[in-house]
Amino acid sequence: MKILDLFNLTAEQQAKLTALGDVQVIEPADLNTSNVKSVDAIYGWNQQARTVLGESPKLKFVQSNSAGVDYMPLNDFADKEITLANVSGIHAEPISEMVIAYVLAFARGIVTTQAARRDQKWLGDQVRMQNYTIKNRTAVIFGTGHIGRAIAEKLQAFGTKTVGVSRHGKPTAHFDQVVGDDQGVVQAAKADFVINIMPLTPATHHFFDQAFFDQMRNQPIFINVGRGPSVDTEALIAALNQHQLAGAGLDVFESEPLPSDSPLWGMDNVILTPHISGGFQEYGDEAFGILYQNLTSFIQTGKVAVNKVDLSAGY
Numbered sequence: 001m002k003i004l005d006l007f008n009l010t011a012e013q014q015a016k017l018t019a020l021g022d023v024q025v026i027e028p029a030d031l032n033t034s035n036v037k038s039v040d041a042i043y044g045w046n047q048q049a050r051t052v053l054g055e056s057p058k059l060k061f062v063q064s065n066s067a068g069v070d071y072m073p074l075n076d077f078a079d080k081e082i083t084l085a086n087v088s089g090i091h092a093e094p095i096s097e098m099v100i101a102y103v104l105a106f107a108r109g110i111v112t113t114q115a116a117r118r119d120q121k122w123l124g125d126q127v128r129m130q131n132y133t134i135k136n137r138t139a140v141i142f143g144t145g146h147i148g149r150a151i152a153e154k155l156q157a158f159g160t161k162t163v164g165v166s167r168h169g170k171p172t173a174h175f176d177q178v179v180g181d182d183q184g185v186v187q188a189a190k191a192d193f194v195i196n197i198m199p200l201t202p203a204t205h206h207f208f209d210q211a212f213f214d215q216m217r218n219q220p221i222f223i224n225v226g227r228g229p230s231v232d233t234e235a236l237i238a239a240l241n242q243h244q245l246a247g248a249g250l251d252v253f254e255s256e257p258l259p260s261d262s263p264l265w266g267m268d269n270v271i272l273t274p275h276i277s278g279g280f281q282e283y284g285d286e287a288f289g290i291l292y293q294n295l296t297s298f299i300q301t302g303k304v305a306v307n308k309v310d311l312s313a314g315y
Contacts, residue, residue: 002025002058003040003295005026006046007287009043017292021299031048036055036056042063053080059082061304062084064085066086068199069086070227085294085307086315088315090283091147092149096150098273103193104134106271107132108131111269111271112130134160135159136160136161137192138160139163140188141162142165142188143226148164149174152174152175161177162177163179169183189218192220193221197226199226200314201313206231207230208224219244220245222247222248222249225278240270251274257274
C-alpha cells in the first residue's frame, strides 16, 4: 500500500507505518507522474491530493488530519467508493478549554478591562459590580458530540446549566437537557451563552442569521468554535451593534484571515482568535494515533476502525 503523506509524518511515525507490512510512504516532493496512479491512501488534504483523486484508480482511503471535512470533495469520494475518516475527538479538550476561557473572560470582566487598557482607564469600581459568576447561568450548545460534551462537562463543574441542541434530541452525558434542532432557537433565546460547534453542511450554512439573532431576548454571549460560514457575519455584526448580543468569542470566520476592514476588529466586546482553538502541542501525535488505527484496520479488513465520515451527512 502506498500512502501520500500530506501532514508531515515524523521518521518514527513513518517507520511504524512501514512496519505494518507492504506500506510505502510517499512524501509530497516525491509524488510524480510515475507513482501518482498507484497511491492507495492519503493522509491530509491539499491540491496534490486532488491530483491523486483524479489520477489514481487505486485510491480507496483518505485520513483527514482535521475533524471538519467540509472542504473536501465528498461527492467524489462517494462516487469512487473512497472511505474517509477524520480525527474527531482529539479537539475536545483544547476547544472546550478555549470556550471556558471565553466564558470566564466575559463573566469576570477581563474583556471590559482589557479594552480599557488602551486608554489607560482604571475601571475597578465600574466593573467590579458588573462581574458575575457562571453558576446557575445557562449555556445552550449547538452540537452534542465529543467537543460539545467536553464543553458541557466543564461548564457543569462551574454549576452552569447545559442545554444541548442536536438533530436527534436524545439525552446525552453532561447535558442537563437536550433538544432537537427545532427547539434550538427557543432555548438560545433564554440563554446566557450560546455556543456553536456544529459541522458545516448545507443545512448549517448561515444557520446563525438575522432571524436567529432577532430572537435573542437575554443578550447572550455568542461563541463560535465550529465553522465560520455557519454564521452570517453581517447579521452577527448587526446583532452586536443592536445589543441583541452582549458580546462574542470568535475563533472561526466566513473569510479567513478575517479581512482587515471587518468591523469586528474594532469591537471592544468581541474576542477574536485566529482559528487556533483546536491546536495543541501534541496534535501530530494524537492525529497519527487515529491514522495508525485506521490504516492497520484498512489493510486487514478494508474498513477503518474509528471516525468514519458519513459522506452523505458531511461529518
